[in-house]
Amino acid sequence: MDDGWLRRALATKRDGGMLDAQTWRRIVAGYVGGAIDDAPVAALAMACTIRGMHDDEILALTDAMVASGDVLAFDNAAVVVDKHSSGGVGDTVSLVVVPLVAACGVPVAKLSGRALGHTGGTLDKLEAIPGLRTALSPAAFRAQIERIGCAIAAQSERLVPADKLLYALRDRTGSVPSVGLIAASIVSKKIAGGAGAIVFDVKVGGGAFMRTEREAIELATTMVRLAERSGRRASAIVTDMDEPLAANVGTGLEAIEARDYLRGGAPADSRFGRLTGIVAQEMLRVGGVPEAEIVPRLTAALRGGAGYERFVALVEAQGGSRGALEALAPAAPASAVSAAADGYVRAIDAVAIGEAARDLVAAHGPLAGIRIAAPVGTYVRAGQPLAEIAGATGVERVAEAFTLGSVRPAERSLVVALIRDATFAPSSNPPNR
Ligand code: URA
Numbered sequence: 471m472d473d474g475w476l477r478r479a480l481a482t483k484r485d486g487g488m489l490d491a492q493t494w495r496r497i498v499a500g501y502v503g504g505a506i507d508d509a510p511v512a513a514l515a516m517a518c519t520i521r522g523m524h525d526d527e528i529l530a531l532t533d534a535m536v537a538s539g540d541v542l543a544f545d546n547a548a549v550v551v552d553k554h555s556s557g558g559v560g561d562t563v564s565l566v567v568v569p570l571v572a573a574c575g576v577p578v579a580k581l582s583g584r585a586l587g588h589t590g591g592t593l594d595k596l597e598a599i600p601g602l603r604t605a606l607s608p609a610a611f612r613a614q615i616e617r618i619g620c621a622i623a624a625q626s627e628r629l630v631p632a633d634k635l636l637y638a639l640r641d642r643t644g645s646v647p648s649v650g651l652i653a654a655s656i657v658s659k660k661i662a663g664g665a666g667a668i669v670f671d672v673k674v675g676g677g678a679f680m681r682t683e684r685e686a687i688e689l690a691t692t693m694v695r696l697a698e699r700s701g702r703r704a705s706a707i708v709t710d711m712d713e714p715l716a717a718n719v720g721t722g723l724e725a726i727e728a729r730d731y732l733r734g735g736a737p738a739d740s741r742f743g744r745l746t747g748i749v750a751q752e753m754l755r756v757g758g759v760p761e762a763e764i765v766p767r768l769t770a771a772l773r774g775g776a777g778y779e780r781f782v783a784l785v786e787a788q789g790g791s792r793g794a795l796e797a798l799a800p801a802a803p804a805s806a807v808s809a810a811a812d813g814y815v816r817a818i819d820a821v822a823i824g825e826a827a828r829d830l831v832a833a834h835g836p837l838a839g840i841r842i843a844a845p846v847g848t849y850v851r852a853g854q855p856l857a858e859i860a861g862a863t864g865v866e867r868v869a870e871a872f873t874l875g876s877v878r879p880a881e882r883s884l885v886v887a888l889i890r891d892a893t894f895a896p897s898s899n900p901p902n903r
Contacts, residue, residue, distance in 0.1 A: 598724075630662045
């Protein structure tokens with residue numbers, strides 16, 4: 471094969487130049503089809519990581535990746551919304567907002583992932599509900615959204631096969647942390663999943679993959695621009711992930727937290743409650759709901775129980791039952807993690823809590839995990855509970871995740887940045903590709 475064009479493309483990227491859309495298409499098609507092997511693609515990914523990518527290149531790569539597999543299209547008259555979180559600890563926002571937003575009249579097609587490292591995965595949390603399936607065929611996924619307005623499913627092998635190959639190669643060759651490659655990877659999957667509008671929740675802090683605000687804002691802004699240039703409405707929220715978001719950490723415990731929140735059992739002013747409200751409002755906004763109707767619709771769906779009923783409908787449609795959902799309870803025995811001295815909770819190591827919860831679930835099943843009793847900023851007396859462990863092992867490890875001190879910690883903002891672009895056209899359906 472004459473691969474002179476490929477050598478020239480690599481040299482261009484190595485020297486900080488730009489590749490045109492046709493070259494990106496040729497590379498992606500060649501790699502997926504087997505005509506191009508790993509070596510040049512790994513070199514290209516590394517050159518992108520070091521040199522960066524122009525917006526036009528990210529768009530061209532995204533288009534080429536979408537074209538590598540199937541693309542879902544929905545018959546719904548309304549714009550179908552998806553939501554993406556870059557991964558955190560105790561982040562069970564998706565299980566709440568998907569049915570809640572659907573109950574407000576905006577369909578939600580949520581393609582989710584599994585746990586990665588210390589962060590939890592939405593699919594694992596849902597599968598803690600006995601009988602529930604997340605492996606839906608594209609046809610079943612589409613039919614469920616058209617019938618009940620929402621579904622949460624695993625990414626089908628047939629959507630964006632290029633991403634699977636490319637992500638695995640980047641993982642092996644040190645080129646995961648490229649804003650352009652991450653944005654193309656995430657946005658291509660959302661587009662192929664049929665989303666007409668997308669809300670990105672980009673986490674930043676010690677428990678997130680993005681450690682600095684600058685990186686998180688750059689990724690969030692790039693994804694919003696990319697989605698908009700792809701004809702989708704989009705906004706991004708950059709949010710703090712320095713401590714676990716919700717009180718419960720662990721697959722089944724997080725499903726219980728979502729269930730109870732939708733049933734009105736959790737305080738709306740907690741960090742989890744506030745972020746859930748903010749994400750749901752953004753989803754309704756990009757879904758085309760008029761500004762004045764957003765909060766009233768959400769309040770009615772939450773208080774009137776329509777959000778919870780939609781969650782039950784989703785669980786039943788995916789093989790679970792109301793009875794199984796309502797019977798979920800934390801694993802016994804429980805043991806308390808207590809404060810060794812008086813003081814303020816100054817920090818909770820989200821990575822340590824995420825890893826401890828993952829190990830508890832592996833050892834004792836999906837209903838094991840950690841419930842944080844004293845979030846950051848709480849004043850505790852010696853002997854008072856900091857956390858409770860369902861499954862009972864790992865008390866010392868969880869205790870070590872807490873830092874206590876005599877000085878009250880400064881309050882961290884939950885929302886670091888909100889990136890919206892008001893230029894999208896109201897209520898137009900995006901092209902299906
Ligand atoms: N998540 C993705 O889906 N892709 C990336 O490249 C990084 C995180």
